[in-house]
Amino acid sequence: MSSHHHDSPPNLSHASHRTDERNSELTRRVEKIERLLIEKGLVAKDTLDKLVDIYENDLGPMNGAKVIARAWVDADFKRRLLDDATAAIAELGFGGLQGEHLVVVENTSQVHNVVVCTLCSCYPWPVLGLPPTWYKDAAYRSRVVIDPRSVLAEFGTELDDDVEVRVWDSSAEVRYLVLPERPANTEHLTESELAELVDREAMIGVTRVTAP
Amino acid sequence: MNGIHDIGGMTSFGPVPRKGNEPVFHADWERRVFAMSNASIAFLGPVDRFRHAIERMDPVEYLTTSYYEHWLAGMETLLKELGYATEEELNSGSVTSKREADQPPPDAGMAESFIRSGMPATRGDGRLEPAFNVGDRVRARNIEIRGHTRLARYVRGKTGVITTFHGSHVFPDTAAHDLGENAQPLYTVRFEARELWGDNVERRDCVHIDLWEDYLERVDRTGGQA
Numbered sequence: 001m002s003s004h005h006h007d008s009p010p011n012l013s014h015a016s017h018r019t020d021e022r023n024s025e026l027t028r029r030v031e032k033i034e035r036l037l038i039e040k041g042l043v044a045k046d047t048l049d050k051l052v053d054i055y056e057n058d059l060g061p062m063n064g065a066k067v068i069a070r071a072w073v074d075a076d077f078k079r080r081l082l083d084d085a086t087a088a089i090a091e092l093g094f095g096g097l098q099g100e101h102l103v104v105v106e107n108t109s110q111v112h113n114v115v116v117c118t119l120c121s122c123y124p125w126p127v128l129g130l131p132p133t134w135y136k137d138a139a140y141r142s143r144v145v146i147d148p149r150s151v152l153a154e155f156g157t158e159l160d161d162d163v164e165v166r167v168w169d170s171s172a173e174v175r176y177l178v179l180p181e182r183p184a185n186t187e188h189l190t191e192s193e194l195a196e197l198v199d200r201e202a203m204i205g206v207t208r209v210t211a212p
Numbered sequence: 213m214n215g216i217h218d219i220g221g222m223t224s225f226g227p228v229p230r231k232g233n234e235p236v237f238h239a240d241w242e243r244r245v246f247a248m249s250n251a252s253i254a255f256l257g258p259v260d261r262f263r264h265a266i267e268r269m270d271p272v273e274y275l276t277t278s279y280y281e282h283w284l285a286g287m288e289t290l291l292k293e294l295g296y297a298t299e300e301e302l303n304s305g306s307v308t309s310k311r312e313a314d315q316p317p318p319d320a321g322m323a324e325s326f327i328r329s330g331m332p333a334t335r336g337d338g339r340l341e342p343a344f345n346v347g348d349r350v351r352a353r354n355i356e357i358r359g360h361t362r363l364a365r366y367v368r369g370k371t372g373v374i375t376t377f378h379g380s381h382v383f384p385d386t387a388a389h390d391l392g393e394n395a396q397p398l399y400t401v402r403f404e405a406r407e408l409w410g411d412n413v414e415r416r417d418c419v420h421i422d423l424w425e426d427y428l429e430r431v432d433r434t435g436g437q438a
Contacts, residue, residue: 096328
């Protein structure tokens with residue numbers, strides 16, 4: 001398969017093109033439903049506020065980055081992480097909803113891992129937060145299993161032919177996190193400086209981590 | 213079901229749309245839909261049922277709406293089907309019927325501990341002994357499935373190798389439909405790119421996907437069913 005998209009329309013109009021009108025319509029409808037559910041005693045407003053607050057402020061890729069940096073500086077932790085990620089990640093205080101069964105897969109010079117959920121958009125919330133739009137998009141979900149190299153190339157990641165690409169399709173309640181390769185010339189960096197190099201894309205596996 | 217959500221292996225959706233530093237939520241209604249969906253798990257039931265409600269969206273609508281619009285559609289469907297709200301109530305925002313949850317709504321502290329502890333899918337009862345070992349060659353069964361399933365179409369009938377046994381996990385095909393959790397062995401199965409996509413594929417790539425035991429059958433060394 002070639003890396004250009006001669007099979008696809010030039011200007012596909014999907015989810016990312018929501019109009020202001022549709023947004024206002026959704027705003028009004030969701031306000032009504034929230035009012036209804038609260039009035040029925042099904043949900044409580046401060047509970048909803050708390051849920052938003054946690055996912056907007058407490059959980060995000062900064063958690064996963066701490067896991068990766070720890071694995072880079074602590075060989076024993078890395079061993080535990082690859083052996084039982086749920087338990088090892090719990091040592092750093094992370095876990096819970098959509099991270100009950102975690103698996104960490106390691107990139108090497110010969111193997112590059114990349115994570116997807118083709119059927120919906122399963123994602124390891126406790127360590128990466130909520131997924132970015134592109135991860136939930138039909139283009140990513142459909143193509144990365146069949147044509148991972150061209151998807152990675154769109155993220156600027158070019159892989160040699162002899163590197164094996166392993167795609168992980170999260171079809172069950174197991175959630176995957178990629179352990180990227182530690183970039184060269186970072187021996188002088190502290191664990192927290194290393195964590196700052198690690199972003200969401202690298203832990204999904206669509207990019208590599210680069211030295212500052 | 214063979215639904216519009218099952219898109220793994222399609223190549224016609226174009227380049228992956230990327231934005232730089234996008235916010236967690238793009239509009240306030242997304243925040244509220246996310247929160248309401250999670251807070252509703254207590255009475256709307258297992259995540260498998262929620263996923264199935266999304267999968268039953270009109271396929272054209274599914275492809276032309278965003279992630280949290282899917283969640284909203286799934287939540288509305290279940291609120292109506294389980295009798296918690298009528299279409300009229302959803303449209304008006306005013307209570308005209310009475311169905312309420314069996315329990316008072318979870319408070320903020322309960323929601324927080326729910327997030328921290330999660331909802332493990334593993335079970336200590338049900339089918340615990342794995343029929344397959346790591347290294348076994350298996351075929352994802354080619355079977356017609358009505359209702360919810362996580363047996364993606366692109367692996368059906370394809371042969372792979374078991375790489376991991378994950379213990380006994382709740383089976384989505386029954387859990388989504390009130391037919392019991394039917395916990396059973398879950399495996400990661402590795403499929404080579406050539407097996408999945410065609411004999412002309414030469415890339416050294418593979419897909420690992422998690423499959424329940426009922427999705428799998430043993431393959432002997434000659435490729436036949438053992």
